[in-house]
Amino acid sequence: MLVLERVGKTYPNGVHALDGVSLAVELGEIVAVIGGSGCGKSTLLRAIGGLDPATEGTITLDGERIAAPHQKIGIIFQEPRLLPWLKVADNVGFGLGDRPKSERAERVAAALKRVGLSDKAAVWPRELSGGQAQRVAIARALVPRPEVLLLDEPFSALDAFTRTDLQDHLLDLWADAKPTLLLVTHDVEEAIVLADRIMVMRPRPGRIFDEIGVELPRPRDRQSAAFDFAKRRVLAALDRSLDRAATGTADEPKAEAGAALWW
Amino acid sequence: MSVVGMTIAAEGNPTRERAVANRWARLARPALGLLLPVAAALLWETIVRMGWASGRLAPPPSVIFATFVDLARTGELQRNTLVTLARVAAGFGIGVVIATVLGAAAGYSPLVRRLLDPSLQALRAIPSIAWVPLFILWLGIFEASKVTLIAVGVFFPVYLGLMGAIQSVDRKLVEVGRTFRLSDVAMVRRILLPAVLPAYVISLRSGLGLGWMFVVAAELMGASEGLGYLLIDGQELGKPAEIIAAIVAFAIVGKSTDWLIALTAAPFLRWEDVVR
Ligand SMILES: Nc1ncnc2c1ncn2[C@@H]1O[C@H](COP(=O)(O)OP(=O)(O)OP(=O)(O)O)[C@@H](O)[C@H]1O
Ligand SMILES: [Mg+2]
Secondary structure (H helix, E strand, O other): OEEEEEEEEEOOOOOEEEEEEEEEEOOOOEEEEEEOOOOOHHHHHHHHOOOOOOOEEEEEEOOEEOOOOOOOEEEEOOOOOOOOOOOHHHHHOHHHOOOOHHHHHHHHHHHHHHOOOHHHOOOOHHHOOHHHHHHHHHHHHHOOOOOEEEEEOOOOOOOHHHHHHHHHHHHHHHHHHOOEEEEEEOOHHHHHHHOOEEEEEEOOOEEEEEEEEOOOOOOOOOOOHHHHHHHHHHHHHHHHHHHHHHHOOOOOOOHHHHHHOOO | OOHHHHHHHHHHOHHHHHHHHHHHHHHHHHHHHHHHHHHHHHHHHHHHHOOOOOOOOOOOHHHHHHHHHHHHHHOHHHHHHHHHHHHHHHHHHHHHHHHHHHHHHHHHOHHHHHHHHHHHHHHHOOOHHHHHHHHHHHHOOOHHHHHHHHHHHHHHHHHHHHHHHHHOOOHHHHHHHHHOOOOHHHHHHHHHHHHHHHHHHHHHHHHHHHHHHHHHHHHHOOOOOOHHHHHHHHHHOOOHHHHHHHHHHHHHHHHHHHHHHHHHHHHHOOOOOOOO
16 A cells, blocks of 8 residues: 655755645555646655655555655656667566566566567667557556556657557556556546546645545446546536635635636 | 659559669769769879879879889888877777766766866867977877877867766656666666767767877877878978878778777667668
């Protein structure tokens, strides 16, 4: 279980990016974090990933404190960040440096097959499309079998079609080993398709403002009325989070106005 | 053949047509660069043959070639080339080793950079040839001063190139290394080294270019053997063909060594996303 207790982060330049964020995520749960630009979502994810440790509070995974990158935690960034000097297969096996060669080759081949890129094993990253590259990045993060996978807007640079494709694909992959997924996104539909729970954040300083459970059965039909209803709930919460942040007082829910938001 | 006919032929077997066209382009592109010098050489040869110019100070290509062959037959060319090559190799080796150590340290550690870089930048502002009298006073007129001068010439491009390359390594890729918890050594070997290699190779090549430039300067300053000695010898004895033959030898050996670096590095840089 991943537990955050009153996590805060103040950058050296004085920006108070996170304040009192508490959250407990069960093993195998999928949690989406959503919120306006600059409200500290990336900061939160980087703190959990151990890349930029929190300045207040504690983050623990199975009771173990996280202050540096942890073997059980994998990260997928907005860009694929493949190493251009390694062929696709070597990129996927990058996190298995300590394993025997045969095991490495076996697991890499299996992972590439799983993301449907077996034929690209011997190809340079520059020869991949954006969607393929991100799939390789997903394979690379999953190969060491992390318990927690952090994703910071992993599909936001892709076109709509590739994006929905990869969302479904991610769920498929998740079903294999059921790691915990913590996903930052700007895309309300993405959050609802993927997540069991959606945390809505608000800025200055970044706090969790609302939590919305999504209890739709999987696979989720993006066209269904229930999906639409969930979407409106999230949009309304987002709208309120912005309102509160802007005025500091207004607490009125403004349900339908969320359609024309900033993302 | 009419335009229509050509179109049909091209459509008949497009890949093969393209392959042929590519081969042509590959051969034609360097050939295009040869056009001008070859034409100039032929022109000069003709002018001298026709007696319109004596060609005493600017000998025609045939005379230069004959001199070149002569120098090669007596073994003088090989001996002097080897001497020069040895000087460049020694200077290049020393310069590269020192530049690599200091460049890596300055690129990696801000403290070292703040300590070292201002002094080195100040030294860099001095035209390196200005060191020659001092080097001769300190090290004598023989090999040591020459090799030192070459090493100084090689040092700066390599130092600057490596330091800059390390500083501009993509932080995002370093972060990938961190998420996989690479040790410092592994980070250097698996991320930093491959990331800086392209820029490092470029800096080695420009360092080598300067090395060749400085070996000429060093040998002109006084040498009893070496290609630079052939230059002086040709000047003092009034043999322009010998000078030009030595220049040609410089060009050939210089280009070959550069090509050797490029060739050695090529297998490690195949991943680079460049237009070839
Ligand atoms: N390295 C940093 N140094 C100083 N301040 C930072 C740094 N990174 C982020 N911040 C600040 O912290 C706040 C939160 O930034 P963060 O990147 O976490 O937002 P975000 O929610 O991920 O935004 P977006 O949706 O645009 O990605 C912002 O005000 C930002 O300016
Ligand atoms: Mg962000």
